[in-house]
Amino acid sequence: DGRIASLPEDRLFYVTCRANGEFSTPGFSMPADGLALNADARYLKSEGANGRAYIMADLLDDTGAIIPGYEREKCLYENVDGQSLPMRWEDRDGSDLAGQTVQLRFFLRAAKIYGVAAME
Numbered sequence: 001d002g003r004i005a006s007l008p009e010d011r012l013f014y015v016t017c018r019a020n021g022e023f024s025t026p027g028f029s030m031p032a033d034g035l036a037l038n039a040d041a042r043y044l045k046s047e048g049a050n051g052r053a054y055i056m057a058d059l060l061d062d063t064g065a066i067i068p069g070y071e072r073e074k075c076l077y078e079n080v081d082g083q084s085l086p087m088r089w090e091d092r093d094g095s096d097l098a099g100q101t102v103q104l105r106f107f108l109r110a111a112k113i114y115g116v117a118a119m120e
Helices: none
Strands: 023-026 037-039 056-061 080-085 101-109 112-118
Touching: 101 112
Parallel strands: none
Antiparallel strands: 023 101, 037 080, 037 112, 056 101
């Protein structure tokens, strides 16, 4: 019909899981200003009457152990969609770990993770 559709270039590829899923990033140096998440954790009614979309994240040290205070229960995204969502674990943002090698372990359901970047 002559219409043109497009997607933002930073949303062409993503990780998702319709049921409960988990994946970890490789190790990286924690930036001084924390992290931002590019994600969509909205539950769409077209997916069914009963459901839940979410993203949670543990922050791990260089041995793969959860860093105290950075447990997934403290970092929950539901009913949000954004290209620069600040990653927070209650009142912590990871800036106290600047320069340390860390990993993220994500848990998700019916959500899309497009990327993680340093806060700008």
